Amino acid sequence: MRGGGAPGARPGAAAALARGYAEGSAHGVAEVYDAYADGLFAYCRMLTGDGRTAAEILHDTVLIVRARADLLDGDAQLRALLYAVARSECMHRGGDHRSSALPQPAAQSCQVRRPGVVVLGFAVRDRGRLLPLIPVALAGVAAAEREALELVVRHGLDEAEAARVLDVSQRRVARLVDGARDQFATCLRVHSVCVHPEQECAELAVLLPGGVASGAAVPEPVDPALRVPAGLHVDSCPSCAPFVPAELAPEADQAGQSGRAVFAATVDALVSTGPPRPAPLSVRAELLRGTGPRAHRDAGHVLGRAVPAQRDGFPRTRRRRFL
Structure with a gap:
């Protein structure tokens, strides 16, 4: 099964890539692509908002990692390196993606199904009402927090791997993920009230004037500046509070350590829900056969314009900030 939530390639994948690169063959490429391509494609699409660009970056990523696989100490860091x-x-081609809000198409494009993840704890009516709102609620999460949430929850990276990818400390990753859970739950609470057919709150309509509270099936994302006041309103308003799902209510998050764990598991199950969006098989074919438009580009050119590598193969970045 290809995908970010898959267990990964079999032992020896990094060595196989390195051997194939030394031999000038595609040895090891198919297994790595099949194990990680769906997740990588979804991640690139989230960052760029464009499927074609994401496919090109996926192609180049495999070429670059193939050339650097011999710098890895075994397979433990292969997924993080990818x-x-x-x-x-993504950042090299489009600048710092955090400079602007992620577009709505990007929010809809990053669905990655993790095996065995189901949405628990909601009544059938709430489940059907919440699922269409998940991409919109994700789009309301701040970019840095959302990226950490995507990596840890959707793609299944542990905090150590996510820290290498984001070039921050593991403590910073944990803070970002916790903050993302809170922001996502707030946005989902607001949206669940906004689209409920029985809610009629004039104050909420004034607070969210952009049509979010118009009863539309899929509303626009909540403006980050309005996330907190809108969340406080639906939690405390007598007209809105009855339509907030109990598992996402603030009380569920404040019921001690066990309550926080249940809250986090509920949010993670919701965030992980979504139809799979597989990576293009044409990219796999080009990598294996060396045919197609990208094959006419010199692989040395791809490696030459890539961000330089550190001694362990990871991209050289600005000074890490241990926050």
Whole structure:
């Protein structure tokens, strides 16, 4: 099964890539692509908002990691290296993606199904009402927090791997993920009230004047500046509070350590829900056969314009900030 939530390639994948690069063959490429391509494609699409650009970056990422695989100490860091290179290529081509809000198409494009993840704890009516709102609620999460949430929850990276990808400390990753859970839950609470057919709150309509509270099936994302006041309103308003799903209510997050764990698991199950969006098979074919438009580009050119590598193969970045 290809995908970010898959267990990964079999042992020896990094060595196989390095051997294939030394031999000038595609040895090891197919297994790595099949294990990680779906997740990498979804990640690149989230960062760039464009499927064609994401496919090109996926192609180049595999070429770059293939050339650097001999710098890895075994397979433990292979997945983190793939995501780190993909991220550096996205930023190298489009600048710092955090300078602007992620577009709505990007929010809809990053669905990655993790095996065994289901949405628990919601009544059937709430589940059907919430699922269409998940991409919109994700789009309301701040970019840095959302990226950490995507890596850890959707793609299944552990905090150590995500820290290498984002070039921050593991403590910073944990803070970002926790903050993203809170922001996502707030946005989803607001949206669940906005689209409920029985809610009629004039104050909410004034607070969210852009049509978010118009009862539309899929509203626009909540403006980050309005996320906190809108969340406080739906949590405290007598007209809105009854339509907030109990598992996402603030009380669920404040019921001690066990309550926080249940809250986090509920949010993670919701965030992980979505139809799979596979990576293009044409990219896989080009990497294996050496045919297609990208094959006419010199592989040396791809490696030459890539962000330079550190001794361990990871992209060289600005000084790490241990926050």
